[in-house]
Amino acid sequence: MIGIRFHGRGGQGAVLASKILASAYFAQGFYVQSFPFFGMERKGAAVAAFVRVATRPIVERGEILSPSIVVVLDSTLLQMVDVTKGVGPGGTILLDYLAQDDRRPLEGPFRIAAVDARSIALEYGLGTKIAPIVNTVILGAFAKIAGDLNLEHLITAIKASVPINPEQNAAAAHASYSAVHWIQGQPAASLESPVQPKTTIQCFAELPTLPETRGVIDWNQTGTWRYLTPVAANKLPPCRSNCPAGMPIPEIIQAVSQGHSLRALELVFSANPLPGLTGNLCYHPCQIDCLRRKIDRPLAIQHLERFIAAQDCCPSIENPPKTSARVAVVGAGPIGLTCGHFLGRSGYRVVVLAAEPQPGGALLGLSPEKLDPQILKLEIERLVRLSNIELRLGVSIDRNLLTELQSGFDLVIVDPSELADISPVKDEVLGFMKSEADKNNIKVILPDLSKELKPFKYSLIAHYVAVGRRIAHEADSYLAGQNRPSPAAQSISSADNAAPSLMSFNPVQIRIERFPADSSRPPKTLGKGMVMDGGQALAEACRCLSCGTCNLCLQCISSCPDVSIHHSRTSTGVTFDLHHCKGCGICAHECPRGVISMEKIIS
């Protein structure tokens, strides 16, 4: 008698394969028996089926403990199931894939044969790319390696048994018959034995009186059924990818919609210390690709920014203690101020110097209609207060100053947009600074500005803020590399790589049809220079679709059929219980914001 064991996943046709094989042997005059292991049969679950073949009537029943041949329909099972169980010397294992380098993927005294069943199935149009149907394919290979099975009987049995495409199935079995080969090579370097289920109770005395279970049990860990794994990751939405200053706009708007204006202001300050200026002057590219435009009108992001900036509250920004490293920033325009602000918040002792008696640089030249001087004053005051930096104004930018700087500072940064003001002595001053710097081992950073930013254009203010933050980032990296006393706190993120970890966002992932149009007209206060009240800001923020950004709407949790998605009160996103997630993909389909995607993750 020979015993054959099939390993597959529910839906792959392992049970049908066992029946076809039994029919083929039966047609040849053998006594046969075929049966499945009846367990948690669902699509994707590990299943087994058995065939006994003999020249005499078969009287025994039940699992075949020492199979002569084991057929594996899906090699991803090798990590979960011990397919070698009971296979002794002289036994054979037939695998559905070709190992690279002809290495043995399993260790033991048995022979291994393999056929690229997936490719053959796809070639003959059996199943889909994700789930090719390999059961009849692998039977062709079986006929070759088993020796005693007549291929023509097998083909007849296949044609009589498959529900559709009998000719393709038969042809695929023929192809597989010719393609199968014995793996001759050595075992692969790192053979991982499958994880054996743990039985917590080892002896009778450990048995509790009540049939109770703590945590998960092996029997219902439906996570093993999964082909695709859900991944929840925020994506880069259009507003954020368009923001020159790299502000985390969806998170900011989310905070406003929850009534957390202070939190919103803190998030703004993580990228932009001059929100009152950008909120009034910026050309707001954030709104250009806003998906809300497809429903009614784009979100008034700039007005929300103006609202946040006008909040009469102070963000609780904790700065690290000041280090002894000193940085001088020449120029108190938006670049110099932003740069000084972020360096100050990183713990450096920063002095911002300017020739004018007022800070603001080129912004001072704007007419009051363009920019209320009071806003400029308050914005700069807040910027200085929160970063604890020193402003030294009305100083003449000359050799005396530079002499002073060279003795007292580790780094000098010159705001290029303010160079016009230094202009009369520009070349001389710069030349001197550079030579002195080299002499005294002082670094001078003189950033280049792209030609679009020259001369100063107020509507590009967010770009100047971004440059200031980038220079601060460079300076921080330089000082850290110089082993100067550098702050232990988080380094300044570069504005250029606003969100490097975010995948780009595909607008079709936002299910526009799920969001009703908002018939209300924009509030009248959305005119130039006006500021929304709290109610208007809340209503406007609630219009945000939160593209690509989890806002804990929890639709995934309510749609998960396996209760396998969780979130805690403090978490900002959801987590998946991969012990039980079957990978059905309903959450990815249901997520209205395109945050969840189904990924092929090979462990």
Added chain:
Amino acid sequence: MKQLMMGTEAAALAVRLAKAQFVSAYPITPQTNLVEELSNIIGRGEIKAKYLTVESEHSAMASCIGASLVGARTFTATSSQGLAYMHEVLHYAAGMRLPIVMVNANRALAPPWNLYCDHTDSLSQRDTGWMQYYCDDVQDVIDSVLIAYRVAEQALLPVMINMDAFYLTHTSEPIEIPDQAEVDRFLQPFNPTSKLDVNNPKTFGNVCGSDLYMTIKFKRHQDMLALETLWEQVANDYNSRFKRYCPPVEAYRTQDAELVVIGIGTVAGTIRLAIDRLREERVAAGCLRLSMVRPFPVKGLRSAMTNAKHVVVIDRDVSFGAEGILAQEVKANLFDHKRELKFHGFVAGIGGKDITADCVVDYVRQAVSGDGKAKQAGSSLWAEVLS
């Protein structure tokens, strides 16, 4: 001081004395008085308990399972069709090891529709894993319910107390009411170590593979077998406090008996009456009342067989196509013990037929002489069927 009370009232009073915390039941004749009385007791606030009205016996037991699992002392009562309807969840209650106490009023199963005494309802639940006790009189009802709670909670197994329809449920007898303070000392509050608790989440009765399933069942079987001794111990403690003994079996004049008549429930009293009469006729007869059917009181049964040559079993039940259920049980447990015994199984007194002492004497005579009015079918003799 004694008080006149029906079996249903006695059962309700026992539940009050036991201070049950959860009662869920669906009314059915002849149990109805019992649940009405209990709902009054709870309604009047005499015990701090939740009374849940449900739409069926299946739900009654299901809710008792939930309540017991959170650690409440739980009670339900039913009869006949209601018990049959509970069948599925009876297995669950026992498998989950929940010390639920239930009173069943033994009533005939339909069809034909009949309200009177018959033990087939409870005996056909004997494989569900519930302990089964059959009461002798109304006093036995109140005492056995109290003992049942302590046994159930100690062994973590459910107990079914059975009383004969009308012979006990609706029969008033003077009984001794146990003192509440003494009951409180006898029966401590139920405080299980493992229960359904949101702060310590666990699953009960989960899926289980072949690796553990048999072991879990083996443990339950072992614990169930031990109940005969445990009941005896608890009944002894009860006896020391209240001066009444509720034994697993009750033997009457069996010491020298060559013929032992076996029965369960109220028929035992009638049999004792018949035994006295037979003794006057110099027939060495004795009576054995099996108060427990699950676990089967093997020890008690065998010890009553010292001199026995004939065993007469009176079944108020039948397993169609075999014989009386009790007769089978008795035979099975004496097969290895005493091969030379002669068995005589009578099916009698079902569907409202009274079994009188005269009847019992007639059965015994027919058993010994082989001649009588009872009609033979297979190995059982049916009394009082039309000729």
